[in-house]
Amino acid sequence: MPKFMLSVFFYPKSIAIIGATADPKKFGNAVTNNVLKNKNLTSKVYLVSHGSKEIEGLNTYNSILDISNAIDIAIILVPANVVDSVIDQCIEKQVKGIIIVTSGFGEIDEEGKRKEKKIVYKCKEAGIRVIGPNCVGIQNVDIGLNASFIQTPPQGNVSMISQSGSFGCAVFYQMERDVFGCSKFANIGNGVDVTFDEFLSFFTHDANTKIICIYIETLSNGRKFYEKLKEIAPKKPVIVLKGGKTTTGMLAANSHTGSIASNYRIFKTAMIQAGAIMCENVSDFISAIKTISFISPPEGEHVGILTNSGGNAVFFGDNVYKFNLKLAEFSDTLKEKISPHLISLVKKINPLDMIGVAEERQYYNVAREMFEDPGIDIVVGSVVIPPFLGMKSDEHFRGLIRAWNETGRKKPLIPLFLFSEGFEELKELAKKEKVPIFYTPHEAAYAINLLINRKKFLNRKINS
Amino acid sequence: MPKFMLSVFFYPKSIAIIGATADPKKFGNAVTNNVLKNKNLTSKVYLVSHGSKEIEGLNTYNSILDISNAIDIAIILVPANVVDSVIDQCIEKQVKGIIIVTSGFGEIDEEGKRKEKKIVYKCKEAGIRVIGPNCVGIQNVDIGLNASFIQTPPQGNVSMISQSGSFGCAVFYQMERDVFGCSKFANIGNGVDVTFDEFLSFFTHDANTKIICIYIETLSNGRKFYEKLKEIAPKKPVIVLKGGKTTTGMLAANSHTGSIASNYRIFKTAMIQAGAIMCENVSDFISAIKTISFISPPEGEHVGILTNSGGNAVFFGDNVYKFNLKLAEFSDTLKEKISPHLISLVKKINPLDMIGVAEERQYYNVAREMFEDPGIDIVVGSVVIPPFLGMKSDEHFRGLIRAWNETGRKKPLIPLFLFSEGFEELKELAKKEKVPIFYTPHEAAYAINLLINRKKFLNRKINS
Numbered sequence: 001m002p003k004f005m006l007s008v009f010f011y012p013k014s015i016a017i018i019g020a021t022a023d024p025k026k027f028g029n030a031v032t033n034n035v036l037k038n039k040n041l042t043s044k045v046y047l048v049s050h051g052s053k054e055i056e057g058l059n060t061y062n063s064i065l066d067i068s069n070a071i072d073i074a075i076i077l078v079p080a081n082v083v084d085s086v087i088d089q090c091i092e093k094q095v096k097g098i099i100i101v102t103s104g105f106g107e108i109d110e111e112g113k114r115k116e117k118k119i120v121y122k123c124k125e126a127g128i129r130v131i132g133p134n135c136v137g138i139q140n141v142d143i144g145l146n147a148s149f150i151q152t153p154p155q156g157n158v159s160m161i162s163q164s165g166s167f168g169c170a171v172f173y174q175m176e177r178d179v180f181g182c183s184k185f186a187n188i189g190n191g192v193d194v195t196f197d198e199f200l201s202f203f204t205h206d207a208n209t210k211i212i213c214i215y216i217e218t219l220s221n222g223r224k225f226y227e228k229l230k231e232i233a234p235k236k237p238v239i240v241l242k243g244g245k246t247t248t249g250m251l252a253a254n255s256h257t258g259s260i261a262s263n264y265r266i267f268k269t270a271m272i273q274a275g276a277i278m279c280e281n282v283s284d285f286i287s288a289i290k291t292i293s294f295i296s297p298p299e300g301e302h303v304g305i306l307t308n309s310g311g312n313a314v315f316f317g318d319n320v321y322k323f324n325l326k327l328a329e330f331s332d333t334l335k336e337k338i339s340p341h342l343i344s345l346v347k348k349i350n351p352l353d354m355i356g357v358a359e360e361r362q363y364y365n366v367a368r369e370m371f372e373d374p375g376i377d378i379v380v381g382s383v384v385i386p387p388f389l390g391m392k393s394d395e396h397f398r399g400l401i402r403a404w405n406e407t408g409r410k411k412p413l414i415p416l417f418l419f420s421e422g423f424e425e426l427k428e429l430a431k432k433e434k435v436p437i438f439y440t441p442h443e444a445a446y447a448i449n450l451l452i453n454r455k456k457f458l459n460r461k462i463n464s
Numbered sequence: 465m466p467k468f469m470l471s472v473f474f475y476p477k478s479i480a481i482i483g484a485t486a487d488p489k490k491f492g493n494a495v496t497n498n499v500l501k502n503k504n505l506t507s508k509v510y511l512v513s514h515g516s517k518e519i520e521g522l523n524t525y526n527s528i529l530d531i532s533n534a535i536d537i538a539i540i541l542v543p544a545n546v547v548d549s550v551i552d553q554c555i556e557k558q559v560k561g562i563i564i565v566t567s568g569f570g571e572i573d574e575e576g577k578r579k580e581k582k583i584v585y586k587c588k589e590a591g592i593r594v595i596g597p598n599c600v601g602i603q604n605v606d607i608g609l610n611a612s613f614i615q616t617p618p619q620g621n622v623s624m625i626s627q628s629g630s631f632g633c634a635v636f637y638q639m640e641r642d643v644f645g646c647s648k649f650a651n652i653g654n655g656v657d658v659t660f661d662e663f664l665s666f667f668t669h670d671a672n673t674k675i676i677c678i679y680i681e682t683l684s685n686g687r688k689f690y691e692k693l694k695e696i697a698p699k700k701p702v703i704v705l706k707g708g709k710t711t712t713g714m715l716a717a718n719s720h721t722g723s724i725a726s727n728y729r730i731f732k733t734a735m736i737q738a739g740a741i742m743c744e745n746v747s748d749f750i751s752a753i754k755t756i757s758f759i760s761p762p763e764g765e766h767v768g769i770l771t772n773s774g775g776n777a778v779f780f781g782d783n784v785y786k787f788n789l790k791l792a793e794f795s796d797t798l799k800e801k802i803s804p805h806l807i808s809l810v811k812k813i814n815p816l817d818m819i820g821v822a823e824e825r826q827y828y829n830v831a832r833e834m835f836e837d838p839g840i841d842i843v844v845g846s847v848v849i850p851p852f853l854g855m856k857s858d859e860h861f862r863g864l865i866r867a868w869n870e871t872g873r874k875k876p877l878i879p880l881f882l883f884s885e886g887f888e889e890l891k892e893l894a895k896k897e898k899v900p901i902f903y904t905p906h907e908a909a910y911a912i913n914l915l916i917n918r919k920k921f922l923n924r925k926i927n928s
Contacts, residue, residue, distance in 0.1 A: 024853065024854050025853055025854065026853070027852065027853070029853075030852040030853060103809060103819065104809050108809060108811070136820075149852045150851055150852065151851040162775075163775075164773070164774055164775025164778070165775075165820075166772070166773030166774065166775050166776065166820060166848040166882075167773070167775035167776070167779075167848070167882075169773075169848055169849075169850075169851060170773070170775075170776070170848045170882040170883040170884075171883070173849070173883045173884060173886055174883040176886060177883075177885060177886050215775070217775075217778060243775060243778035243779055243782065244778050244781070244782065245782050245785075246781065246782045246784075246785030246786070247785060248781040248782065248784040248785040248791065249778050249779070249781035249782035249784075249785060250781070251781055251791075252774070252777040252778040252780070252781035252815050252817075253774075253778045253781070281779070281904070281905075281906055282779055282882070282883075282904055282905065282906075283904055283906065286883075308630070309628070309630030309631070309634070310571075310628055310630065310716070310717075311626075311627075311628025311629075311630050311631035311634075311679070311681075311707060312630065312631070312634070313716040314628070314681060314707035314708050314713050314716040314717045315707055315713070315745070315746055316716070317708070317710070317712040317713035317714070317715055317716035317717070318707065318708065318709050318710045318712065318713035320710075320712040320713075321709075321710030321711060321712040321713060322710070327712065327715075345567060345568050345572060347572070351716050353716075355567065356600075356629075356630060384630040384631070384633055384634045385633075385637070386633075387614055387615040387633060388491065388494040388613045388614065389488065389489055389490070389491070389494060390488050390489065418630075418631075418634040418746070419634040419635070419637045419638040419641075419746075419750075420634075420637060421641060421885065422637055422640060422641050440745070440746055440747055441745075441746065442745055442746075442747065
């Protein structure tokens with residue numbers, strides 16, 4: 001087997017959609033539309049349909065065998081009972097990869113498991129790799145290939161492998177909100193052939209993939225995955241979320257992909273040992289991806305925080321304790337440098353509560369001093385957006401970003417905007433400047449903890 | 465002292481704003497604008513200003529003593545060094561209540577503590593109650609009184625007492641997003657006179673207040689608060705969040721309101737014993753308020769879940785385990801009743817994964833059967849909004865709400881829309897129909913756990 005043969009799925013020269021249809025109430029239509037939507041896609045697309053003569057101006061074929069050109073990948077959307085015969089035609093056509101979107105296999109019953117095993121066996125014999133069945137498809141956002149029935153996410157550097165298609169879809173919604181982007185996406189569904197470790201291998205060598213995030217319910221060949229993870233983790237961050245950690249979750253996982261989830265504790269320990277960033281829930285998973293997407297790990301561990309809200313500083317303080325973070329002690333030099341920017345009421349201690357009157361100017365000047373201070377490694381800009389004194393809702397963010405940019409982004413900036421998700425102007429700025437926004441003290445402290453742990457992991461790798 | 469004398473703060477016949485100004489960069493302007501913005505406010509408003517002759521078309525007075533009419537409450541915004549003399553004038557004028565917005569007292573140093581104590585002593589002698597200093601003010605949204613420098617929240621049934629003003633402001637942002645509303649709000653700031661328990665007393669008898677939520681950093685007279693809480697908790701839910709739970713949080717609290725936070729563990733145990741709903745962080749605080757705002761506690765504990773996303777069901781399952789919830793087992797009768805609405809692939813087990821093709825019709829029919837089933841006490845409608853097959857982004861929500869309405873809202877509906885905060889149409893529907901939306905499996909399971917615990921608490925109260 002060629003080493004990076006998964007590339008055929010992400011960079012196909014030609015695609016056949018088998019089960020394409022003009023009926024908008026069918027997945028065969030959704031995938032067809034998604035693939036054809038991008039007029040600049042260089043992959044040649046062929047539609048195989050029994051019901052529709054023409055779809056989106058393209059003539060259809062009755063069978064993949066009627067197509068004269070060679071086909072790299074076939075996407076199968078026909079009903080479950082005819083998948084097997086379509087597979088035979090794909091083998092005859094010598095396609096290189098098959099994505100079976102159709103469901104009704106191993107996730108249903110033992111008979112379904114036997115059917116999908118039979119398919120894989122045949123394809124393996126013929127040197128064809130299979131993704132699915134029971135999946136939403138795959139995407140390569142870099143080249144504008146959406147070979148799935150879910151929406152196209154914003155383009156970026158995060159590649160995702162998800163056992164659940166709908167979770168991929170949900171993460172894409174969150175990507176839009178948290179302004180990070182996707183390079184490649186694969187939903188493995190029942191995962192009968194191509195394995196998580198093979199995707200890891202492929203993404204290791206994929207230049208556009210800077211971060212890998214994985215949603216796993218069941219891992220079939222754990223040892224191989226562990227070894228691959230160990231190899232890649234020092235080069236590219238790998239963020240892992242496990243569903244079905246508990247008996248009740250497992251029960252749901254069982255009905256979902258037809259397999260029993262493995263023991264979570266053992267799994268988690270192994271993942272961390274191999275260098276993965278393990279997340280305990282969907283919210284932390286998103287926080288981890290956006291943190292790693294935008295911020296490099298700090299050199300040291302000392303946190304400096306400036307705030308216009310005492311309350312927010314108190315909440316953050318509780319999280320400093322929870323995550324065992326280190327608050328910097330302000331040096332006399334720093335106190336002297338920030339003094340001119342503060343009103344007399346302000347106590348020069350960390351967290352620095354500049355109270356509600358603090359505006360862009362204070363945030364810029366004080367953050368800048370903190371970034372330049374040798375005793376501070378990470379700067380938390382805590383804000384409750386002031387609805388008073390004519391302040392602009394994004395001015396504090398602007399001040400923080402300017403200070404960050406002018407000091408060369410050498411230290412992490414953690415913008416903590418309590419409950420400010422309704423402010424679209426913040427998001428626009430975040431997108432433009434490639435800065436994350438954290439909306440709760442937990443999220444901000446979680447991000448810092450993650451960055452520090454990542455740094456420690458990288459240091460251990462260098463020293464070992 | 466009259467029993468409900470706090471009412472003078474929330475229903476003042478006349479208000480004097482001392483330190484009113486036309487300068488938009490001052491809090492005296494922000495409060496003045498907020499008070500005057502509501503042209504229907506029945507309270508008579510008087511402005512006392514040294515710098516501005518006229519503000520918003522109102523002539524100003526040089527001193528509160530120049531006002532011929534009686535004054536119920538005075539809001540003080542003058543600089544800290546002249547607060548004392550202004551207080552003397554307020555005493556002479558025989559106002560009933562004073563809100564000191566001005567900061568620079570006990571939160572700064574010992575000298576400040578002495579100053580504020582002196583003020584309280586004088587006012588007590590004169591029978592005047594004091595809120596503040598160092599506060600954003602108070603609001604009575606029901607009558608359109610915004611006597612604060614923060615924004616007016618949407619009107620509703622939640623009354624809030626917050627030690628931090630900016631946290632109040634942040635919660636209001638979240639109220640807009642989570643479509644619940646506020647009746648009355650008070651920020652106690654340094655809290656030198658009126659205590660948490662007095663607010664509790666007042667809200668007990670306030671008809672518009674159905675839910676009380678409290679943010680505490682330091683509690684001065686814990687015993688009284690405990691007793692008052694015990695009395696009110698069976699009648700109205702009281703949701704409590706404590707900031708400064710840890711040494712690091714305490715440090716920040718110290719710099720914020722000039723006091724040391726008390727031992728959290730003891731505090732928490734006492735609060736729960738008294739019947740409060742204790743929240744561990746700001747996110748759970750919001751989840752608790754929106755849950756209690758919209759949903760009555762269930763009769764039993766059995767949860768039924770319908771979903772179009774296996775992944776979301778797996779995550780929810782893990783949270784079922786975490787919160788020790790009980791999944792209902794579907795009866796044969798229920799299986800028979802839901803069968804006609806499901807495609808053949810669907811396994812009739814709980815969680816019921818109707819897969820991605822499920823649309824409004826399925827959600828309506830199946831949810832309705834679940835609501836009517838005697839074996840199910842709570843219905844979770846889990847959705848990842850499908851971006852395919854021409855489905856409308858709010859159709860599943862519509863189906864769920866219709867089923868809930870037609871069954872008389874007798875059992876809790878928990879809509880779990882994974883990462884769907886970007887869908888404004890959901891929020892509009894939630895607002896119109898008075899339904900909450902939960903965006904993560906944790907939030908949904910947290911809500912169920914809270915409702916069940918509330919029911920158990922109420923049952924114990926009835927039986928004891």
